[in-house]
Amino acid sequence: MKIREINVWKENLELTRPYTIAFKTVSAVENVIVEIVAENGLTGIGAGNPSAEVVGEKLSDTMAALQPENLEWLLGRDLRSFQLLCEELALRLPRNPAARAALDIALHDLFAKYLEVPLVTFLGQRLDALPTSITIGIKSVAETLAEAEEYVGRGFTHLKVKVGETLEQDLERLIKLREAHGHNVTIRIDANQGWTTYDLANFCTQAQALDIELIEQPLPAPVVDDLRELPDAVKDLVAADESLLSPVDAFNLAQSPRACGIYNIKLMKCGGVYAGRQIGTVARQAGIDLMWGCNDESIVSITAALHAAFSCPNTKYIDLDGSLDLAKDVVSGGFILENGIMRPNGKPGLGVVRV
The missing domain is CATH 3.20.20.120 (Enolase-like C-terminal domain)
Known part of the structure; x- marks a missing residue:
């Protein structure tokens, strides 16, 4: 089963309870959402929340990494090569862990759905x-x-x-x-x-x-x-x-x-x-x-x-x-x-x- 389409968008998720940690106060968070669509219409969803303070990745970096030209390598790939696809993510996006996470999670969701079992x-x-x-x-x-x-x-x-x-x-x-x-x-x-x-x-x-x-x-x-x-x-x-x-x-x-x-x-x-x-x-x-x-x-x-x-x-x-x-x-x-x-x-x- 091949990957047909990859959709990427931002979601601004506000908090009902802002909080303070040692270096900042947080009141809202933007997540990047990834949807991977297989040729039979089955979909997998992933999400990424970058952390500039911890890994040096800003939201703009995550979105740039997930531009269509950077994802062409996944289109047409066989989902049954799941392990290989997960390994390739680290090579393709070495400096963008949140972008990798969003794609990785979507792949895991889609593959487990393909198997018709919970991911765990x-x-x-x-x-x-x-x-x-x-x-x-x-x-x-x-x-x-x-x-x-x-x-x-x-x-x-x-x-x-x-x-x-x-x-x-x-x-x-x-x-x-x-x-x-x-x-x-x-x-x-x-x-x-x-x-x-x-x-x-x-x-x-x-x-x-x-x-x-x-x-x-x-x-x-x-x-x-x-x-x-x-x-x-x-x-x-x-x-x-x-x-x-x-x-x-x-x-x-x-x-x-x-x-x-x-x-x-x-x-x-x-x-x-x-x-x-x-x-x-x-x-x-x-x-x-x-x-x-x-x-x-x-x-x-x-x-x-x-x-x-x-x-x-x-x-x-x-x-x-x-x-x-x-x-x-x-x-x-x-x-x-x-x-x-x-x-x-x-x-x-x-x-x-x-x-």
């Missing part, structure tokens, strides 16, 4: 369901507690708190949050590169009683060797995010002494499901756990990440809340979310429906 079934399902964390941005103590109360009321049991202003403020918010909810909630934190090595060591000393599940990207992305020198008990808590952009990064982070105990895989950093699963394989061989994260993204790419996550036996955490605060989306369906627990919906491909 084609990939080899290892997990059925996991609780996702939901994110609280950098806010005052009162705002943090109010938002946490709302999320707990909606059934979420895992909260990810953005930190990275001052250590004192970070600790105050987390202490109050733990006092308010006890151990009924799991707390993980994301410093978004906002700490120093001293801050990290100081935090781990002062926060022992808080039972923090993990610490995402505490140090600036290039500062990897400093992580290698930390005690294993600290490294086990550290999830590499901005330091982990590719399978090559995964290999380097795993070199002895390893730099962290967790890899946070985001499809928009690495270029899609194919590369994400390569990172997962490296991590499994190195004894490193997986966390699957996201940006503010359409249900399309969130669902793709969920399917990839559940095909990896070393997946331990998911942080796939990126579509929950969108005021609109291009699709519905994809996953089932009940009391904070996510699972695929069991329908062919990604299981999404255009709206």
Whole structure:
């Protein structure tokens, strides 16, 4: 079955709840949508959300990479050469991971529909369901507690708190949050590169009683060797995010002494499901756990990440809340979310429906 047509367009997806992280406030996000049409009319959909801060790719770069002249190589190709097509994406678009992700996800959706199975079934399902964390941005103590109360009321049991202003403020918010909810909630934190090595060591000393599940990207992305020198008990808590952009990064982070105990895989950093699963394989061989994260993204790419996550036996955490605060989306369906627990919906491909 051959590829007949590729359609690309932008969607501006506003957030119902703007948030602040260490380097910016986010109120809306533009996603690039890709639709691949087969000769029999079957379609696959993908989505890309570029990150200039993390991978140096702006929306204009993504759109430029997805111009028709750059996609001619895919037209007329046989979908049954699926693996080869996924490999070629990295060669054709080496500097545009969000563009690659959009095409990669559309190819995965289309191929799984061709097989008439959910994508996770084609990939080899290892997990059925996991609780996702939901994110609280950098806010005052009162705002943090109010938002946490709302999320707990909606059934979420895992909260990810953005930190990275001052250590004192970070600790105050987390202490109050733990006092308010006890151990009924799991707390993980994301410093978004906002700490120093001293801050990290100081935090781990002062926060022992808080039972923090993990610490995402505490140090600036290039500062990897400093992580290698930390005690294993600290490294086990550290999830590499901005330091982990590719399978090559995964290999380097795993070199002895390893730099962290967790890899946070985001499809928009690495270029899609194919590369994400390569990172997962490296991590499994190195004894490193997986966390699957996201940006503010359409249900399309969130669902793709969920399917990839559940095909990896070393997946331990998911942080796939990126579509929950969108005021609109291009699709519905994809996953089932009940009391904070996510699972695929069991329908062919990604299981999404255009709206």
